[in-house]
Amino acid sequence: MSTQSAADGTRTGPPPVAWLAWAWVVIPFLYGLYQLVIKIPALFGG
Amino acid sequence: MAAGFLQRERIIAPPGWSRWLIPPAALSIHLAIGQAYAWSVFKNPLTATMLEGNPAAGTLTALPFTLGIVMLGVSAAVFGTAVDRNGPRWAMFIATVCFSTGFLVSALGVTLNQYWMVIVGYGFIGGIGLGIGYISPVSTLIKWFPDRPGMATGLAIMGFGGGALIASPWSASMLSAFGATGDDPQASGVALSFLVHGIAYAVFMSVGWLLVRVPPDGWRPEGWHPSEAKTGSLITTANVSANNAIRTPQFWLLWVVLCLNVTAGIGILERASPIFQDYFPDAGTQVAAAAAGFVAILSLANMLGRFAWSSTSDIIGRKNIYRVYLGVGALLYLLITLLGNANQALFIIAAMLILSFYGGGFATVPAYLRDLFGTYQVGAIHGRLLTAWSTAGVLGPVIVNAIADAQIAAGVEGPGRYTVAFWIMIGLLVVGFVCNELIRPVDERYHEPASQDAVDTTGAKRA
Numbered sequence: 265m266s267t268q269s270a271a272d273g274t275r276t277g278p279p280p281v282a283w284l285a286w287a288w289v290v291i292p293f294l295y296g297l298y299q300l301v302i303k304i305p306a307l308f309g310g
Numbered sequence: 311m312a313a314g315f316l317q318r319e320r321i322i323a324p325p326g327w328s329r330w331l332i333p334p335a336a337l338s339i340h341l342a343i344g345q346a347y348a349w350s351v352f353k354n355p356l357t358a359t360m361l362e363g364n365p366a367a368g369t370l371t372a373l374p375f376t377l378g379i380v381m382l383g384v385s386a387a388v389f390g391t392a393v394d395r396n397g398p399r400w401a402m403f404i405a406t407v408c409f410s411t412g413f414l415v416s417a418l419g420v421t422l423n424q425y426w427m428v429i430v431g432y433g434f435i436g437g438i439g440l441g442i443g444y445i446s447p448v449s450t451l452i453k454w455f456p457d458r459p460g461m462a463t464g465l466a467i468m469g470f471g472g473g474a475l476i477a478s479p480w481s482a483s484m485l486s487a488f489g490a491t492g493d494d495p496q497a498s499g500v501a502l503s504f505l506v507h508g509i510a511y512a513v514f515m516s517v518g519w520l521l522v523r524v525p526p527d528g529w530r531p532e533g534w535h536p537s538e539a540k541t542g543s544l545i546t547t548a549n550v551s552a553n554n555a556i557r558t559p560q561f562w563l564l565w566v567v568l569c570l571n572v573t574a575g576i577g578i579l580e581r582a583s584p585i586f587q588d589y590f591p592d593a594g595t596q597v598a599a600a601a602a603g604f605v606a607i608l609s610l611a612n613m614l615g616r617f618a619w620s621s622t623s624d625i626i627g628r629k630n631i632y633r634v635y636l637g638v639g640a641l642l643y644l645l646i647t648l649l650g651n652a653n654q655a656l657f658i659i660a661a662m663l664i665l666s667f668y669g670g671g672f673a674t675v676p677a678y679l680r681d682l683f684g685t686y687q688v689g690a691i692h693g694r695l696l697t698a699w700s701t702a703g704v705l706g707p708v709i710v711n712a713i714a715d716a717q718i719a720a721g722v723e724g725p726g727r728y729t730v731a732f733w734i735m736i737g738l739l740v741v742g743f744v745c746n747e748l749i750r751p752v753d754e755r756y757h758e759p760a761s762q763d764a765v766d767t768t769g770a771k772r773a
Contacts, residue, residue: 285334288517289341289469296475300606306596307603307658 316519318397323523329454329531335521336447336466339402342515343409343443344473345507346382349375349432351481352500355490359497360423370425374416374432381437383700386445390693391552393442394686398450402519405443406512412436413508420501444470444696447518448676449689453525457534459680460628464620464673471613471669481507544629544749548757549686556694560682560752563745568675569698569705570742571635574643574735575612575668576706578661581714582608589651589725607658608665615666620673628678632746635667635674640739647732650725672699682752709734 314320353371361367393401412435419427447466455462484506485491490499530536555561578585586604587597623631642660649656675695680688713731 279328279331282328282330282334285331285338285517285521288514289334289337292476292514293337293341293469293472296472296477296479297610299479300475300610303606304603304610306599307607308600 316396316400316403318400318524321397321399321523322526323529327523329525331521332447332451332454332523333462333465335398335402335518336451337469338518338521339405339443339446339515340466340469341473341476342511343405343440344470345477345481345511346375346378346436346440347471347474348477348481349378351478351485352503355485355495355500355503356420356425356428358495359490359500360420360425370429373429374436377429377433378437378440379703380700381434382440382444383697385438385441386693386696387441388693389438389442390445390690391687393445393693394449394552394689397524398446398522399519401442401446402515402522405439405446406515406519408439409436409443409515410439410508410512412439413504413511417501417504417508420497420504423497441693441696443515445689445693447522448692449685449687450522450524452676452680452685452688453529455531456536457531458621458624459677460623460674461617461621463676464617464670467620467673467676468613468616468669470672471609471616475609475613544627544751545681546684546752546757548752548754548760549684550682550691550752550756551758552687552690552694554756554758555683555687555691555752558752558756560749561691561695563749564675564678564682565695565698566745567632567636567742567749568671568695569702570738570745571632571639571671572668572699572702573706573709574639574739574742575665575671576702577710577731577735578664579608579612579668580707581710582661584714585728588723588727589657590654591724604658604661608661611662611665612669615669616673619666619670620677623670623674623677628674628681629746629749631670631674632678633743635671636739636743636746639664639667640736640743643732643736643739647729647736682749684758686758 356371357364357367361370364370389401412432415431415435416428419425419431448463451462451466452459481503482491484503485499488499488502489496490503550558582605583598583601586601590600591597619631619635642664646657646660649660651657676688676692679691679695683691710728710731713734714727717727717730
């Protein structure tokens with residue numbers, strides 16, 4: 265049995281839809297992270 | 311038609327499909343269902359509206375969350391085999407339907423003033439979505455990333471931790487905007503919030519089941535060959551079924567390891583704010599704000615530990631990373647027990663590391679299962695192992711709260727309130743360490759027959 269490789273495809277590197285998909289999850293995540301991080305300075309008397 | 315659209319055969323990736331589309335697909339599910347840990351924002355609005363004056367409001371508002379976590383473990387165990395059989399799109403779709411429906415039923419319950427509908431909706435129906443959603447991307451990620459399984463599953467499971475970070479401020483501002491909080495809280499505001507959550511999460515999660523694909527048989531990453539896969543005495547090239555896996559000592563040793571690692575983490579996480587205030591009552595005039603900052607920094611450590619330690623396990627091996635979680639974790643507990651409140655910076659660093667090990671334990675376990683049992687039914691095996699989480703979810707808080715409450719009743723002040731509980735945690739981590747040391751390769755009699763033309767754990771064809 266031969267094995268199929270990613271090299272069979274014509275594309276190298278993530279396609280544009282991958283960037284959109286990542287933005288879909290990263291943007292809300294960064295919002296949550298920001299909301300978390302702004303609470304931390306209080307721990308050090310900020 | 312619809313069933314066909316969800317079938318595994320319909321989502322075999324065409325040539326050239328980027329595997330980097332799979333982590334965001336997984337994250338769109340995990341970031342959504344991670345909302346469960348932000349349930350507490352609904353407690354006060356529910357108490358102030360439909361449960362106003364009810365003396366059992368505290369317990370009643372905790373019930374949807376508790377039932378949800380129980381259903382997470384139960385449904386992951388019960389439906390794990392179906393998830394492996396039907397594929398990730400089916401699983402992600404079912405998770406989306408259940409999780410969103412849970413909110414919609416809760417919205418209806420609040421509108422009709424029927425609190426049992428909130429419990430059944432969010433807790434039971436939504437909880438099934440939690441369990442199926444949690445395990446839905448695991449085996450797919452492992453198959454797409456045979457070269458970095460720890461990193462891939464760590465990324466997804468980090469999303470579960472991140473879900474609460476998003477939901478907590480988002481839900482709180484929505485409840486406020488809809489009039490569910492404040493001086494004159496309205497039940498209609500809670501209902502509307504549940505409704506919007508149901509719709510928003512349905513849309514957000516749909517990207518997951520639309521994007522997800524499984525690799526074709528024999529696929530491997532470009533420039534990578536199975537012979538390059540990290541080898542070790544625990545890493546099998548065979549496959550073990552879920553039914554056989556639970557007959558092996560390895561499964562139960564790992565069950566104990568996960569249970570005790572989670573118990574130790576929850577011991578601090580569940581009572582983080584009062585622990586900080588008992589340790590450092592003089593932390594400025596804003597001790598409550600400082601304690602909130604402590605909770606936040608622990609959440610960050612928990613989340614980052616999932617990705618960082620799980621990725622590290624791809625380099626140093628699964629058994630070694632659990633040696634760190636359990637062995638160094640025990641030493642860190644010993645440090646904060648002996649140190650007391652003598653050094654705040656050391657206390658914070660130690661607590662952060664303990665919580666990072668807690669998160670890392672969750673995130674690394676799918677890759678550990680793959681090493682031991684292969685990819686054949688790793689999702690189903692993972693589902694059954696998650697019952698350890700449900701057990702720890704009860705064990706950890708009970709140990710810390712019961713002992714701390716007894717110490718408080720006895721008039722103990724400061725760090726002394728937690729000394730006994732922390733010594734117990736050290737003991738549990740040592741037991742977990744020993745169990746990890748006892749894990750050996752799975753006996754060949756549990757392996758699936760090698761005659762079929764199946765794909766082994768490293769992505770290569772079996773002979």
